[in-house]
Amino acid sequence: MVTERLEEKGYTIREATQNDIAEVMHINRVCLPENYPAYFFLQLQSNYSKAFLVAEKEGKVVGYIMCRVEYGKSHFGFRIIKKGHVVSIAVLPEHRRQGIGKNLLLNAEKALKEYGAKEIILEVRVSNTPAISLYEKLGYEKVKVLKGYYSDGEDAYLMAKKLE
Numbered sequence: 001m002v003t004e005r006l007e008e009k010g011y012t013i014r015e016a017t018q019n020d021i022a023e024v025m026h027i028n029r030v031c032l033p034e035n036y037p038a039y040f041f042l043q044l045q046s047n048y049s050k051a052f053l054v055a056e057k058e059g060k061v062v063g064y065i066m067c068r069v070e071y072g073k074s075h076f077g078f079r080i081i082k083k084g085h086v087v088s089i090a091v092l093p094e095h096r097r098q099g100i101g102k103n104l105l106l107n108a109e110k111a112l113k114e115y116g117a118k119e120i121i122l123e124v125r126v127s128n129t130p131a132i133s134l135y136e137k138l139g140y141e142k143v144k145v146l147k148g149y150y151s152d153g154e155d156a157y158l159m160a161k162k163l164e
């Protein structure tokens, strides 16, 4: 795992287990309006376990990322490729700006490459400046505006990155 400077702050990043799902669901509800039933988390954990990661400090889960793999048209070419899709990422407010989000994403990218993904995509609210800053810092590009993507009518940016 890439855990740039996190270990010295007492954080570890590891693959999630089914026992983490309750804490992950709690973080998801605290941090995001897009919430899902337990079976959805459990399915992603069971199908794409290498790309479902948690950040932990002192035995407590403080952040997560969960992803899936799908086929679709490349955003940087014309071929149909395998893409990694970040379904959700969040870090509890009191643990932000310490590099956890960045390390979760970098480790998920490595895992998605292992699943054969050539690109990685995600949707983000156009108003979500912190997340957009993180993604742009890691090389993601806005490739499309998805009009009215969210249930409250807000648009999303579809962002994509080529995995080397």
Ligand SMILES: CC(C)(COP(=O)(O)OP(=O)(O)OC[C@H]1O[C@@H](n2cnc3c(N)ncnc32)[C@H](O)[C@@H]1OP(=O)(O)O)[C@@H](O)C(=O)NCCC(=O)NCCS
Pocket: 031, 032, 089, 090, 091, 092, 095, 096, 097, 098, 099, 100, 101, 102, 103, 123, 124, 125, 128, 129, 130, 131, 133, 134, 135, 137
């Ligand atoms: C987006 C989120 C996951 C970032 O997590 P984080 O652990 O705070 O991010 P990091 O500390 O790794 O930040 C890495 C870089 O991203 C950028 N960034 C992160 N938060 C930022 C903010 N509030 N404002 C501006 N830039 C920000 C910075 O460039 C930062 O580097 P720096 O701290 O050295 O300046 C977190 O803010 C979050 O959980 N938000 C609510 C849930 C959410 O919006 N998820 C994304 C849905 S698409």
